Amino acid sequence: MEIRAKWALAGATACVVLLVATWFAAFHVGIFRDANLSTFLGFIDLHRHGAVQAVTGLFVWLCNPRTYVLWAPVAVVVALLRGRPRAAVGVGAILLGANVTTELLKRVVTEPQPAGLVDGWFPVPATAWPSGHSTAAMAVVLCLMLASPGRLRPLVAALGAAFAVAVGYSLVATARHFPSDVFAGYLVATTWALVVVAVLSAAERRWPSGATADRVSLRAALAPQAAVVIAAIGLVGLVALTRPHDVLTYAEAHKQLMAVAAAIATLGVSLSTGVMLSLRREPGL
Numbered sequence: 001m002e003i004r005a006k007w008a009l010a011g012a013t014a015c016v017v018l019l020v021a022t023w024f025a026a027f028h029v030g031i032f033r034d035a036n037l038s039t040f041l042g043f044i045d046l047h048r049h050g051a052v053q054a055v056t057g058l059f060v061w062l063c064n065p066r067t068y069v070l071w072a073p074v075a076v077v078v079a080l081l082r083g084r085p086r087a088a089v090g091v092g093a094i095l096l097g098a099n100v101t102t103e104l105l106k107r108v109v110t111e112p113q114p115a116g117l118v119d120g121w122f123p124v125p126a127t128a129w130p131s132g133h134s135t136a137a138m139a140v141v142l143c144l145m146l147a148s149p150g151r152l153r154p155l156v157a158a159l160g161a162a163f164a165v166a167v168g169y170s171l172v173a174t175a176r177h178f179p180s181d182v183f184a185g186y187l188v189a190t191t192w193a194l195v196v197v198a199v200l201s202a203a204e205r206r207w208p209s210g211a212t213a214d215r216v217s218l219r220a221a222l223a224p225q226a227a228v229v230i231a232a233i234g235l236v237g238l239v240a241l242t243r244p245h246d247v248l249t250y251a252e253a254h255k256q257l258m259a260v261a262a263a264i265a266t267l268g269v270s271l272s273t274g275v276m277l278s279l280r281r282e283p284g285l
Contacts, residue, residue, distance in 0.1 A: 005205075008198035008278050015191040015271075019184055023109060023129065026180035035256045036178045042257035043172040056170035063133040063167055072136070075143035082149065086203060090196040091143040098192040102135040102185060131177040134185025137167035138268070142193040142275050150216055150280070157276035158224035158269075162232070165268040169261065179260050183267060190271045197278050216280055225273050232265070 025032035046052055061067055072095055079088035109129050141160030148156050168182035240248075 004278070005198040005201040008194045008201060011274060011278065012191045012194035012198070015187045015194065019130075019187040019191070022180055022183045022187065026129070026178070032180075035260060036180050038256040039179050039260040040172060040175070043169070044175050046173060052173065055166075056173045059163075059167045059170040060133060060174055060176065063136045065132075068136050068140075072140045072143070075140060075147040078144070079147035082147070084147070086200055086209065087146055090200050091147055093196050094139055094143050094146070094189070094192045097196075098135050098139040098189040099132065101192065102130045102132050102188050105130055105184075105188070106132070128177055129181045130184030130188050131168075131171055131181035132185065133171050134164070134168050134177070134182045135189050136185075137164040138186045138189035138271065139192070141272055142189060145272070145276055146193070146197070146279065153276050153279060154216065154221045154224045157272045158228040161225070161269045161272040162228050164272065165265045168264050168268065179264060182264055186267055186271055190275060193275050194278065197275065218277075218280075221277060221280055222273070225269060229269065 026036055027033065062071075075091045075095075076088050079085075079091055106129065141156075141164050144160060145153050145156045164186065168179075168186070171177040171182060172179055
């Protein structure tokens, strides 16, 4: 097997290991279970602001099944228009495989969520792990990346990561999922994407399509990710400057939330960047 396919499979294996670790930590390790609950409650508190409600509602709506099926197949169309039938098949495999896997895991992993009971309110069902919306968001981001021309993949990866992270935040803020559900959804989608990349890479070596790859330097590949991270930090800084007292008070009261929110963002950006780099010099894709 060609070295790139092996690296993609190694990445998929690492995602599976992280998925199992996320499950174990969320349901069986006290400190992580407490952080899951604390972050969940902190996001709900933030959601009480009117502007936050409007934004989070939009991101959740985009990944609702009835909405998702209308726009997610765009990635297949893009691949076909580029004359990449293998990529189109791969995109279909990721969309179907990732979302079906998550639905199956929801029915296998039905342990009580860490909140259990919040003031007499059961906000999250026992069948919420992994998050279907998070899986859907990350899957479509990775599919668009696979379908796009090589020179556009870094930009798609950066903007897509921002979208997936926004969906993850919105799901927790609207009390639909815990952070661990979001982590798991990202990992399921990325596992499928890397497996598909490995298969397509091996197929291209075995049966060359004759297509050429867009060569993108490492610096050019990482520049959009850096720009998105800097923009996000700048946005947080701007909010802190305009409302310093409120921001500092909230941050002081929700230290675990700040750490978990950063972890969600880091995971989202890292996974999209990793898959993008695995595609950077793939011929035929």
